[in-house]
Amino acid sequence: xxxxxxxxxxxxxxxxxxxxxxxxxxxxxxxxxxxxxxxxxxxxxxxxxxxxxxxxxxxxxxxxxxxxxxxxxxxxxxxxxxxxxxxxxxxxxxxxxxxxxxxxxxxxxxxxxxxxxxxxxxxxxxxxxxxxxxxxxxxxxxxxxxxxxxxxxxxxxxxxxxxxxxxxxxxxxxxxxxxxxxxxxxxxxxxxxxxxxxxxxxxxxxxxxxxxxxxxxxxxxxxxxxxxxxxxxxxxxxxxxxxxxxxxxxxxxxxxxxxxxxxxxxxxxxxxxxxxxxxxxxxxxxxxxxxxxxxxxxxxxxxxxxxxxxxxxxxxxxxxxxxxxxxxxxxxxxxxxxxxxxxxxxxxxxxxxxxxxxxxxxxxxxxxxxxxxxxxxxxxxxxxxxxxxxxxxxxxxxxxxxxxxxxxxxxxxxxxxxxxxxxxxxxxxxxxxxxxxxxx
Amino acid sequence: xxxxxxxxxxxxxxxxxxxxxxxxxxxxxxxxxxxxxxxxxxxxxxxxxxxxxxxxxxxxxxxxxxxxxxxxxxxxxxxxxxxxxxxxxxxxxxxxxxxxxxxxxxxxxxxxxxxxxxxxxxxxxxxxxxxxxxxxxxxxxxxxxxxxxxxxxxxxxxxxxxxxxxxxxxxxxxxxx
Numbered sequence: 332x333x334x335x336x337x338x339x340x341x342x343x344x345x346x347x348x349x350x351x352x353x354x355x356x357x358x359x360x361x362x363x364x365x366x367x368x369x370x371x372x373x374x375x376x377x378x379x380x381x382x383x384x385x386x387x388x389x390x391x392x393x394x395x396x397x398x399x400x401x402x403x404x405x406x407x408x409x410x411x412x413x414x415x416x417x418x419x420x421x422x423x424x425x426x427x428x429x430x431x432x433x434x435x436x437x438x439x440x441x442x443x444x445x446x447x448x449x450x451x452x453x454x455x456x457x458x459x460x461x462x463x464x465x466x467x468x469x470x471x472x473x474x475x476x477x478x479x480x481x482x483x484x485x486x487x488x489x490x491x492x493x494x495x496x497x498x499x500x501x502x503x504x505x506x507x508x509x510x511x512x513x514x515x516x517x518x519x520x521x522x523x524x525x526x527x528x529x530x531x532x533x534x535x536x537x538x539x540x541x542x543x544x545x546x547x548x549x550x551x552x553x554x555x556x557x558x559x560x561x562x563x564x565x566x567x568x569x570x571x572x573x574x575x576x577x578x579x580x581x582x583x584x585x586x587x588x589x590x591x592x593x594x595x596x597x598x599x600x601x602x603x604x605x606x607x608x609x610x611x612x613x614x615x616x617x618x619x620x621x622x623x624x625x626x627x628x629x630x631x632x633x634x635x636x637x638x639x640x641x642x643x644x645x646x647x648x649x650x651x652x653x654x655x656x657x658x659x660x661x662x663x664x665x666x667x668x669x670x671x672x673x674x675x676x677x678x679x680x681x682x683x684x685x686x687x688x689x690x691x692x693x694x695x696x697x698x699x700x701x702x703x704x705x706x707x708x709x710x711x712x713x714x715x716x717x718x719x720x721x722x723x724x725x726x727x728x729x730x731x732x733x734x735x736x737x738x739x740x741x742x743x744x745x746x747x748x749x750x751x752x753x754x755x756x757x758x759x760x761x762x763x764x765x766x767x768x769x770x771x
Numbered sequence: 772x773x774x775x776x777x778x779x780x781x782x783x784x785x786x787x788x789x790x791x792x793x794x795x796x797x798x799x800x801x802x803x804x805x806x807x808x809x810x811x812x813x814x815x816x817x818x819x820x821x822x823x824x825x826x827x828x829x830x831x832x833x834x835x836x837x838x839x840x841x842x843x844x845x846x847x848x849x850x851x852x853x854x855x856x857x858x859x860x861x862x863x864x865x866x867x868x869x870x871x872x873x874x875x876x877x878x879x880x881x882x883x884x885x886x887x888x889x890x891x892x893x894x895x896x897x898x899x900x901x902x903x904x905x906x907x908x909x910x911x912x913x914x915x916x917x918x919x920x921x922x923x924x925x926x927x928x929x930x931x932x933x934x935x936x937x938x939x940x941x942x943x944x945x946x947x948x
Contacts, residue, residue: 388808389801392822652801653794732789 363456367444375591376406378643385647416580421485424577428483433578433585436476440592442469447599448524450609450632452624455524462523463515466600467508470555473593474500477564477574480586484577492573495658496557496564502662503554503561506669510547513673513680514604517541523600527608531615533708536607539717543676543724545605547669549645552597554665556590558646560653561661598642602635606642609635667735675727683719687712837901837916840894842937851938852913855889859905859914868905869893892937896922897930919943 345354380395380402387394395402420429446462448455459465474497481493514537515521518529530537538545554561557573565573575586602608609631618627656664691712708716787793823830832838843852855872871891877884903916921943924930932941 385805388805391804391808393824648798648801648805652797728789 359453360456363453364445367449367456368441371441371444371592371595372588374595375588376410378591378595379409379587380406381643382647382650385644386651389648389651410584413584414581418580418582419577421577423485425483425485428479429577432476432480432483433582433589435479436473436589437585437592439469439472439476440589440596443596444592446523447596448527448603448608449599449635450628451524452628454609454628454632458522458524460520460522460525463511463521463526463600463604466523466596467504467511470593470596471500471504473589476589480578481574484574486577488571488576489574492564492566492570492576495570496574499557499561499563499661499665500555502665503551503669506547506665506673507551507555509670509673509677510544510551511604513541513544513676516677516680516684518604523603523608526604527610530607531610533713534612535713536605536610538605540720541605541676541680542720543672543727544680545601546724547673547676548601548605549642550664551669552601553646553649554661556593556597556646558590558594559650560656562650562655563658563661566655594643594646595639598639598646599635601642602638606638608638668731671734672727672731675730676723679719679723679726683716683723686719687715690715832918832920836918836920837903837906839917839919839922839941840896840899840905840932840937841915841917841940842892842934843913843915844938851889852911853889853892854911854913855887856910858908858910862904862908864902864904865898865900867895867898889934892934894932894937895930896932897927 342354345358349358383405384394384402395405398404398408420426443466445456446459446465448458477496477500478493481489481491481496484490514526517533517537517540518526520526520529557564564570565575570576575583578586611631611634614627614630614634618624618630687708691709844850845852853870855870857870857872860866860868860870869892870889871893872887873890874885875888877886901916905914906912906916909915919940922930
């Protein structure tokens with residue numbers, strides 16, 4: 332295989348200086364990390380370019396056009412501009428915290444890429460058995476950076492933005508974690524590679540089992556990333572720029588980087604858990620089964636990237652379509668809709684798995700060997716499961732609509748309620764009582 | 772006492788709200804614009820992009836637009852058409868025109884005569900309000916306000932145009948992309 336040749340060459344070269352264990356456990360991971368950091372940094376930089384382009388197209392503009400053909404070098408120009416700008420620290424700011432907050436944001440964002448399975452075999456840096464938990468835990472550290480940045484800036488806009496973002500992230504983190512549980516019932520592992528291989532062995536994407544869970548995860552993911560329509564922490568009209576109002580130059584660009592990296596992370600988790608990760612029908616049969624292992628890995632990588640771009644496009648699309656929510660509406664959606672529906676989703680998924688297993692004859696859930704391979708449903712079981720997923724979407728929607736029917740943000744009637752002004756007396760205006768003049 | 776009459780929402784409206792039809796409509800619109808911009812062959816000024824690409828494509832100004840001044844010359848002899856009559860300077864409400872004339876000795880029918888010719892023409896565009904009264908006053912249609920609108924300069928002195936600038940026109944950067 333031609334694609335294998337350079338890798339084998341590097342392997343031979345390294346074997347002259349190191350033993351095999353060092354190469355496998357130290358040197359190859361370093362090469363992988365370097366590759367992932369460069370590629371992801373490029374992706375993040377070009378995500379900003381794509382966002383500007385797509386927003387321009389949606390508004391019948393052209394977007395960046397001056398730097399390079401079709402403005403393709405714009406991210407580089409932006410980077411140079413930001414690096415050469417003054418790194419301003421306000422006089423009353425808490426210098427050290429102000430100094431380190433952007434680094435926390437970037438570190439938290441980039442640490443997660445260690446466990447994301449970009450493809451099979453050598454395309455994943457490390458596969459830890461609590462991968463999903465790790466992702467959720469580390470990406471939550473990003474909130475800390477925002478709070479520290481907002482607080483240390485010593486500015487009212489920064490502080491308000493940071494408080495908003497922390498409140499928002501806490502309320503949406505719950506829905507996000509709960510929505511993943513439904514999919515984990517099918518995968519029965521927290522390892523991200525394990526989730527993908529469970530979908531591979533079931534030859535299905537969990538979005539068809541879990542349409543509701545996917546929707547909840549997507550909405551709460553957008554809210555978690557402080558993206559429009561949930562970008563209240565950065566609401567320009569109210570808070571200038573939110574938590575990074577006082578930041579400039581390189582430090583600001585780190586926050587920018589962290590925001591886009593967090594976006595890529597949430598999209599890649601969504602792809603891994605719900606859209607089958609690097610798994611695509613027929614790829615295995617056409618490449619790996621015929622002995623082209625590296626081709627299989629590379630095609631799987633491309634599949635992953637295409638799925639990632641679809642979700643990222645959804646992000647941009649929603650951002651440039653929807654206006655920003657009001658703050659109470661944001662909390663309404665989080666607490667009154669997403670968290671209850673994720674709880675309902677868990678209940679219904681458990682029920683559905685029970686029913687389908689009963690129909691299928693318990694051959695997936697009883698044996699411990701089946702753990703790594705998902706639920707191993709038959710065709711009937713799959714059909715019933717898909718039908719139940721769609722049914723669950725309807726049931727949850729109706730149930731929550733019934734519960735929230737009286738809330739003013741949902742109910743059209745109460746929103747358009749008759750406006751009652753302070754009742755005026757009929758007829759002539761009352762003559763003010765004449766105060767008798769004080770007698771002398 | 773209800774002061775505003777509100778119609779009751781119909782069942783179809785409730786259904787639309789439940790299925791978020793308005794959100795989907797909005798998404799469809801933005802997607803349509805995006806695809807229109809991508810599938811457009813000639814994307815600059817084509818059907819997908821409506822924004823005017825200014826330095827690349829010059830905008831069409833209104834026919835009665837008055838812009839940078841110009842002193843016209845005789846197309847054959849390339850002498851100035853200005854006869855230094857000073858009518859434009861008198862007509863100007865802002866006093867932004869200075870016509871400096873000088874006398875030249877010429878022989879007319881065997882007798883030496885003095886003729887007034889134009890020496891220098893000062894036009895202060897920073898004070899000009901582009902009313903074109905000078906253009907209407909000019910008897911030889913020499914002074915004219917053209918449709919060129921790029922008058923910005925880096926210094927205040929650059930707004931004062933002399934005769935050479937008025938006759939040759941100012942050099943501007945031409946953008947091609």
